[in-house]
Amino acid sequence: MSATGEHRRGVNRGVELALLLVLVGLMLLAANATHGSGRSHALAALGFLLLAGTVAANVLEPLGIPHLTAYLLTGMAAGPYALHLVDHQAVEELSPINALALSLISLAGGAELRVSKLISAARSLLWATLLQNVLVLVLMAGVFFALRPLLPFTAGLPLAVVLGIALLWGVVGITRSPSATLGVLSQTGAKGPLATFTLAFVMTSDVVVVIVLAVVFTVTRPLLEPGSAFSLRAFQELGHEVVGSVALGSTLGLLLAAYLRFVGRQLVLVFVALGLVMTQVLDYLRFDWLLIFITAGFVVQNLSAQGDKFLEEIERLGEIVYVIFFATAGAHLDLPLLALLWPAALALMVSRAGCTWFAARLSSRLAEDPPALRRWGWAGLVSQAGLALGIAGKIQKEHPGYGAGFAAMAVATVALNELVGPILFKTALDRSGETASHGDTEEPAATPAVDPAR
Amino acid sequence: MNALWALMGLIAAAFVGSVLVGRRGQARHGLASGSEPVLAGFIIGPTMLGLVTPGLLEVFTPLAQVGLGWLALIVGLDYGWLDRRRIPNLRLLAGTLAGLLTMGVVTAATFVLLRRLEPTGAIWWQDTTNWIAAGGIGAACAETTRHAVRWVADRLKASGPVSELLLDVADADDLGPFLACGALFTLQPPAGLRWAAHPGVLWAGQIALGVAIGLLTALLVSKRFRSRSLWGVLFGTSMVAIGLAVRADLAVLTVGFCMGLGLNAVSGHRQAIRAAVLPGEGPLRLPALLLAGAWIDVGKVPFLAWVVPTVVGARLLAKALVAGCAMLVSPPLRRAGAPLVPALMACGPNSMSIGLAFALRFPGRIGDTVLVSAAAATLVGELIAPLGLRATLRRAGEATADTGPHPVVEVAA
Secondary structure: OOHHHHHHHHHHHHHHHHHHHHHHHHHHHHHHHEOOOHHHHHHHHHHHHHHHHHHHHHHHHHHOOOHHHHHHHHHHHHOOOOOOOOOHHHHHHOHHHHHHHHHHHHHHHHHHOOHHHHHHOHHHHHHHHHHHHHHHHHHHHHHHHHOHHHOHHHOOOOHHHHHHHHHHHHHHHOOOOHHHHHHHHHHHOOOOHHHHHHHHHHHHHHHHHHHHHHHHHHHHHHHHOOOOOOOOHHHHHHHHHHHHHHHHHHHHHHHHHHHHHHOOOOHHHHHHHHHHHHHHHHHHOOOOHHHHHHHHHHHHHHHOOOHHHHHHHHHHHHHHHHHHHHHHHHHHOOHHHHHHHHHHHHHHHHHHHHHHHHHHHHHHHHHOOOHHHHHHOOHHHOOOOHHHHHHHHHHHHHOHHHHHHHHHHHHHHHHHHHHHHHHHHHHHHHHOOOOOOOOOOOOOOOHHHOOOOO | OOHHHHHHHHHHHHHHHHHHHHOOOOOOOOOOOOOHHHHHHHHHOOOOOOOOOHHHHHHOHHHHHHHHHHHHHHHHHHOOEEOOEEOOHHHHHHHHHHHHHHHHHHHHHHHHHHHHHOOOOOOHHHOHHHHHHHHHHHHHOOOOOHHHHHHHHHHHOOOOHHHHHHHHHHHHOOHHHHHHHHHHHOOOOOOOEOOOOOHHHHHHHHHHHHHHHHHHHHHHHHHOOOHHHHHHHHHHHHHHHHHHHHHOOOOHHHHHHHHHHHHHHHOOOHHHHHHHHHHHHHHHHHHHHHHHHHHOOHHHOOOHHHHHHHHHHHHHHHHHHHHHHHHHHOHHHHHHOOOHHHHOOOOOHHHHHHHHHHHHHOOOHHHHHHHHHHHHHHHHHHHHHHHHHHHHHHHOOOOOOOOOOOHHHOOOO
């Protein structure tokens, strides 16, 4: 790269930084000069997070920070615990936009799973699924049990109950983040065994975790609620949720494929209808809409000829979707809680990364993986996001006594994993040589775009 | 009807809108002014079927604000341009003056009427309530919509100096009404602002905010021009502009329009920005107009039988004055003669947008009166403007085809 080009980029980033500061100033002025309701704040907050996230990602790029992390940092800085440019109510008001973003991410995740690639990576996936879920669950439960002096909400509880809670923590420990994985892959344009394995593993692990959660809930119930009978009710609910969601997802996938084939226009509006309306309906019917959209994407990709067109349409929205989703997630992060619980959260985070690394080395050896996967296969599995928090929320609801402390610890740990995970995964992709050469580069102004009339 | 069904309805409306815009280049279906959704909204609204309740409309207020702001942004971005052709400055000035003259005449007539019907006891220049209502009606009734001009010109396959002039003037007359909205909004102290300020300062502030965000967008776009980033930047900056205006109870239309103007004035990527923004026009215009139609509640407008004829009469008079002046200075228009007056009566999306903006900002008598007046002007324009435009273009010798005598029910071949 020429020195002139480098200099030009530096100047551009300086100008963008100045514009970002102007924008922050404008928002601070607005925050002081107005007192609107949450809904009116949400519009400006949405625009600010999108814009500031985009600019911050570009400005921080030379430091090797992934765009996702930059979006998260933007949200944290702008959120209710720091600059207060985006308040609590605005963050809540943006939740429908988050549902829309997550539905698009799930559709893209499913559509990225090609059967041919899954078959080629089947051996690696099978070993990794077994070890990353069972071994990491057991190891993390052990770590949690060992760290109980650092966890105030376990104080005074009988050992059997702490053991039950530790097993539930193990389930939280095996959740991963499809959105972070897809976000990093979208930014880097990475192609190769590491990218394929990570994507396939993370997407399928969502289903596995839901099943493991049902098993662990059933097993731990007698430990957590002494006197309660062993019940398979959780499996009945799980059957309804998983089988029903897969069936609905397959139908939706076929409908989407037919739409792409016979209409093929204004997919954005179809995505909006799915993300804003269908998620509400499916939630009401108690189906897992993430699983439905992953299945639908998978069906479009593998049972029709519309997969590439479908992915292309989703990727057109990708940049906006990831910025909004992660910047809002950043604004959502409870920084005071993180400040309070950080020693235990850090210990749990480091242990989880260590357990993930160990399980990855073991599964890679057993599956005879290529060197890149052996070395870096663990790095894409550190990120955590919504699913972990969802499980923690469910545990809090079912066990109000210690559930609040458990959920708070989960929030703090997930926050750290959310920040560190994308950096690790991007580094792994860069080091293993799978990052596309032009993935991060800016494109110069296209000649035809310049107004000829001027 | 619950919020989910209503949202699905809006998405369906957006879909239809996108299909209609996707037919660009072919003769468009439906009404000349493109105001079919207003009619649909009116039918499902409280006046007729009552399927949409005021509480439900409240839920969609932010969506309506976004739609209005984005439409104003498009108008500002396109101001002074007709596709890739720059509108000559003289025509820009003429169009602006035509808009201001119409706005002035309608405002004056309505103000006099409202003062007589509902005396407030205030001295006339301090009667802000009636000034806001009359000014809003004037702003809503000022335009001649280019949608109708293009609709008729497409059907008659007309081209020449008169159709070009009409399109140019129709484009240029938007400046006055969009800026006037900002001024009228400041006459009642905005509840969203913590600090009191003179209306003039607030008006200038809205214009400055819009232009500043437009310039910021232009800078960001020039530094980081990629088609995907372009959308993100445009969406982000427009949301900031619209959000700040809504938050401070200022005029979304003025801020959005000024942002478009700022971008239009300095960005070297205007055509690319236009190409990115225009596909959003249909999907936004239809739901926004549908909401505007659903917001109409004629039962809430006092003295409807007096207000509507006065507004329509004043608008007709103003357009006659505009046509007279135009014929004095433009020889091709002289050939068109009297039909030029009804031809200029076409109004639609911009009028309804202004009506909706007033209904959102001044809920109650003022907002309802402005919105109903805008709808009445649109309806009258729909009935007479296509006939006037046809006759004008035929007399000017620019019509090369004619597909039928009744344009309202006509469907493109």
